[in-house]
Amino acid sequence: MKDIVYFLKQIHLYTGNILYFNLFAMASIGLLESVGILLLTPMLSLTGIIDLEIPNGPFFMAFGFLEQIPSVIGLPVALGIYVLLVIGQNALQRQITIRNAVIQNGFLRYMRTETYNRLLHSNWSFFIKNRKSDLLNLLLNEVTRATAGTNAFLQFLASFLFTLIQIGLAFFLSPSITIFVLISGSILVLLNRKFLKRSLVLGSKNYELNKAFFAGVTDQINGVKDIKSNTLEKSRIAWFQDISSNMEKEQIQYTKMKTTSQLYYKIASALLIAIFIYTAVNSFQAQTAQLMLIIIIFSRLWPRVAGIQSSMEQLAMTIPSFKAVKAFQHECKSAQEFEPQSIELIPSVRLFKGVECENVSFRYSAEESVYALKNLNIFLPANQMTAVVGRSGAGKSTLIDLLMGLNKPESGQVLVDGIPLSAENVLSLRKSVSYVAQDPFLFNTSIKENLQLVVPEAGEDQMWEALEFASAADFVRNLPQGLDTVIGDRGIKLSGGERQRIVLARAILRKPSILVLDEATSALDTENEARIQEAIERLKGKMTIIVIAHRLSTIRNADQVIVMEKGEVVQQGAFSQLSQEKNKVFSKLLSSQAAVIKQG
Numbered sequence: 001m002k003d004i005v006y007f008l009k010q011i012h013l014y015t016g017n018i019l020y021f022n023l024f025a026m027a028s029i030g031l032l033e034s035v036g037i038l039l040l041t042p043m044l045s046l047t048g049i050i051d052l053e054i055p056n057g058p059f060f061m062a063f064g065f066l067e068q069i070p071s072v073i074g075l076p077v078a079l080g081i082y083v084l085l086v087i088g089q090n091a092l093q094r095q096i097t098i099r100n101a102v103i104q105n106g107f108l109r110y111m112r113t114e115t116y117n118r119l120l121h122s123n124w125s126f127f128i129k130n131r132k133s134d135l136l137n138l139l140l141n142e143v144t145r146a147t148a149g150t151n152a153f154l155q156f157l158a159s160f161l162f163t164l165i166q167i168g169l170a171f172f173l174s175p176s177i178t179i180f181v182l183i184s185g186s187i188l189v190l191l192n193r194k195f196l197k198r199s200l201v202l203g204s205k206n207y208e209l210n211k212a213f214f215a216g217v218t219d220q221i222n223g224v225k226d227i228k229s230n231t232l233e234k235s236r237i238a239w240f241q242d243i244s245s246n247m248e249k250e251q252i253q254y255t256k257m258k259t260t261s262q263l264y265y266k267i268a269s270a271l272l273i274a275i276f277i278y279t280a281v282n283s284f285q286a287q288t289a290q291l292m293l294i295i296i297i298f299s300r301l302w303p304r305v306a307g308i309q310s311s312m313e314q315l316a317m318t319i320p321s322f323k324a325v326k327a328f329q330h331e332c333k334s335a336q337e338f339e340p341q342s343i344e345l346i347p348s349v350r351l352f353k354g355v356e357c358e359n360v361s362f363r364y365s366a367e368e369s370v371y372a373l374k375n376l377n378i379f380l381p382a383n384q385m386t387a388v389v390g391r392s393g394a395g396k397s398t399l400i401d402l403l404m405g406l407n408k409p410e411s412g413q414v415l416v417d418g419i420p421l422s423a424e425n426v427l428s429l430r431k432s433v434s435y436v437a438q439d440p441f442l443f444n445t446s447i448k449e450n451l452q453l454v455v456p457e458a459g460e461d462q463m464w465e466a467l468e469f470a471s472a473a474d475f476v477r478n479l480p481q482g483l484d485t486v487i488g489d490r491g492i493k494l495s496g497g498e499r500q501r502i503v504l505a506r507a508i509l510r511k512p513s514i515l516v517l518d519e520a521t522s523a524l525d526t527e528n529e530a531r532i533q534e535a536i537e538r539l540k541g542k543m544t545i546i547v548i549a550h551r552l553s554t555i556r557n558a559d560q561v562i563v564m565e566k567g568e569v570v571q572q573g574a575f576s577q578l579s580q581e582k583n584k585v586f587s588k589l590l591s592s593q594a595a596v597i598k599q600g
Contacts, residue, residue, distance in 0.1 A: 403516075
């Protein structure tokens with residue numbers, strides 16, 4: 001229940017008092033509907049068309065004027081009053097339905113935006129420890145299910161209010177018969193608790209199946225090239241059929257359970273109506289008019305009771321989604337990197353001295369005994385090129401993540417121009433950094449839109465200048481639509497070297513103070529590697545360049561080379577100096593790469 005209360009607080013934050021106005025209006029609709037049905041029989045009796053005893057009381061005697069009207073006129077008047085009540089009730093129902101739709105869809109947008117906002121403001125370690133497909137499933141599927149469950153709860157409240165009004169009117173007519181029916185109905189609700197328990201179990205199963213389905217499909221789409229090249233289609237289709245079959249069975253089980261509970265209610269309602277009519281006539285000596293009104297009320301009341309049960313079952317099905325989204329939002333909040341603020345108002349850093357690691361140690365989890373980085377003391381001077389090299393797993397990328405403020409040192413500190421890097425100035429640093437990854441990421445839009453991603457106001461002259469710097473201008477000019485060419489999902493219509501140069505141009509367009517190249521040439525052929533190297537040479541002296549290098553031939557002109565091994569700096573100096581230090585890590589890396597090239 002506390003998970004539902006959490007979402008009710010969220011919807012209150014979004015809607016304010018409109019929520020309570022809508023609930024009141026729903027109750028008013030129930031009242032109008034009840035009054036219309038309730039008054040039709042006595043109004044007809046007052047006209048003299050039918051002879052029924054009318055209960056005493058101001059509620060009915062207010063229509064006593066109908067007795068003075070001739071029956072020829074009284075019938076149209078009575079029916080006209082009834083029609084007006086129905087029109088009013090349905091007109092109000094339409095407006096409330098529209099307002100509910102506005103609230104429900106607006107709340108879905110609000111919850112998605114709020115969840116996505118919390119996600120993007122989480123720190124880097126949060127993304128490292130969570131699977132991407134799980135994040136997408138929560139954001140796209142479970143948030144939708146949770147907001148639908150919130151709407152089901154509001155429908156439950158509206159039905160509950162309507163039921164209370166109906167019971168109140170019935171109690172006004174005959175307390176004894178109403179109490180008898182309520183006792184019978186309460187016994188029925190208690191007997192059907194098992195359906196709520198089964199709904200909760202099915203909801204948990206549904207959540208796990210959807211999570212597994214989304215994760216599997218995401219992984220297979222991301223790895224479709226491996227699936228195709230290794231002829232894994234048969235096994236992947238078998239997996240898909242198996243999980244789809246389980247999802248089908250789960251939905252059928254839910255439908256069977258829901259229809260069974262509804263069947264029980266309908267049979268029970270018919271039996272109870274028959275029993276209390278018999279009891280009312282033989283034990284309570286109910287009058288004809290009184291009895292007819294109670295029959296009308298309870299024939300409309302029982303479907304509402306069944307609706308309440310249905311809403312509760314739907315709520316039980318969505319409780320796992322409630323819990324998952326609530327836990328996700330709280331986890332994101334606890335992992336919040338900094339207070340959300342307008343990034344446009346934060347000035348970027350212009351590096352004058354350099355970036356320094358002072359006794360920096362880091363590990364990804366406090367439970368791990370092995371440190372990814374240990375006691376690092378390095379200085380990367382401004383407007384120079386520093387290369388970081390080492391074997392796989394040496395800690396190169398971890399170091400870059402620390403320098404960009406994505407991870408925080410467990411001990412020691414990162415200094416930017418002598419100022420410790422902290423939550424207060426990390427945004428200023430990141431506005432000054434352009435990062436080019438080994439696997440370049442591009443959106444399925446035009447080259448122009450991909451470039452404008454980092455500088456929305458950039459003109460074409462600025463774009464062409466950046467493309468020239470990145471040795472990409474020539475091939476872009478030769479594309480069918482030039483800058484307006486759509487490059488496909490992740491830039492699949494371009495070669496690896498072309499994608500890398502577009503990403504480099506995008507990085508340069510930002511005019512960063514620090515350019516980080518994370519093994520940006522490791523997957524390129526010799527020609528494209530040479531083009532990227534030419535582009536880097538043109539940038540030397542204009543910005544601070546940090547290069548993680550796999551191919552040591554690309555860093556011959558670096559001002560400084562840092563060699564890492566098992567999270568520690570084991571060598572540091574110029575390329576020529578390190579290459580002369582025999583039997584050390586750098587010379588061994590050079591020798592092994594030279595041997596590979598010779599064999600090739």
